[in-house]
Amino acid sequence: MVQSFTSNHLIKRLYDETSASEKLAINEAMTQDSALAEEYNQLLEAYQQLPQVTFAPKQGTLQNILGYSKRTALEKHA
Numbered sequence: 001m002v003q004s005f006t007s008n009h010l011i012k013r014l015y016d017e018t019s020a021s022e023k024l025a026i027n028e029a030m031t032q033d034s035a036l037a038e039e040y041n042q043l044l045e046a047y048q049q050l051p052q053v054t055f056a057p058k059q060g061t062l063q064n065i066l067g068y069s070k071r072t073a074l075e076k077h078a
Contacts, residue, residue: 005029005036010026010036013026014047
C-alpha cells in the first residue's frame with residue numbers, strides 16, 4: 001500500500017509526534033520521493049529558525065490551580 005504524506009505528517013514528524021512506525025514510513029517515503037524530502041528539509045530549516053522559548057508559570061499560579069483542584073475534588077465527594 002502506497003501512502004501519501006501531507007505537510008501535516010511532516011510537521012508531526014518534525015516535532016517527534018509520530019509513532020515509531022509512522023516515523024519509519026515517513027523516513028522511507030522521503031528516501032523514495034525527493035519532493036517530499038525537500039519539503040521536510042524546508043520545514044526543518046524554518047523550525048530551526050524559530051526562537052526557542054520556554055514558559056514557566058509563577059509559583060503562585062501553580063498553587064492557585066492545585067488549590068482549586070483540591071477544593072473542587074472535595075466538593076464532588078461531599
